[in-house]
Amino acid sequence: EAQVTQNPRYLITVTGKKLTVTCSQNMNHEYMSWYRQDPGLGLRQIYYSMNVEVTDKGDVPEGYKVSRKEKRNFPLILESPSPNQTSLYFCASFSRRGQGTEAFFGQGTRLTVV
């Protein structure tokens, strides 16, 4: 089954304690992306990756890092989380299907930073 898997689904942490949210896809997609979803703001892109070892900032990259050492995995790293990073996070991978693309989303990670 084609899927994007994020872990963990829920996480409560304290300010300053480094954490990693993992994302893995089994569709051999080159393009992957991280978003955060906040009430009234929709989804905003944090970082994206065009392929292995190729990453770039999205609209809200401050406080986040990513890496893409292999095609299937695209972890999101918060080196020193702060309360304003409390949010719902989604990883997505993208296919090219005829014209346009189709995004496949993970189930989300709800992060609370206290």
Add this chain to the structure above:
Amino acid sequence: AQSVTQLGSHVSVSEGALVLLRCNYSSSVPPYLFWYVQYPNQGLQLLLKYTSAATLVKGINGFEAEFKKSETSFHLTKPSAHMSDAAEYFCAVSGSGAGSYQLTFGKGTKLSVIP
């Protein structure tokens, strides 16, 4: 630059009534347009997409959307609402070529269905 505006953060309809969720876009290139649905505690699922093949696009679960270039709109409709349609809906736009991977989302519209 591209952007999406969804009119109405909350929409309530009675079961069996018409669903109309509004989306207007701004794009400097011919756009690809999408509607995604998010059920509680789940990720986003593609409902339908416009890729210039046909202006009226049919999606899953009885939803459809019409691309109107003159109005820069891509409104989502369903003739008869069902309780299971209660969810949050996101309109999104992307460009073409390499830009087709850059999805810009609207702020979402939460649909409530009243029995």
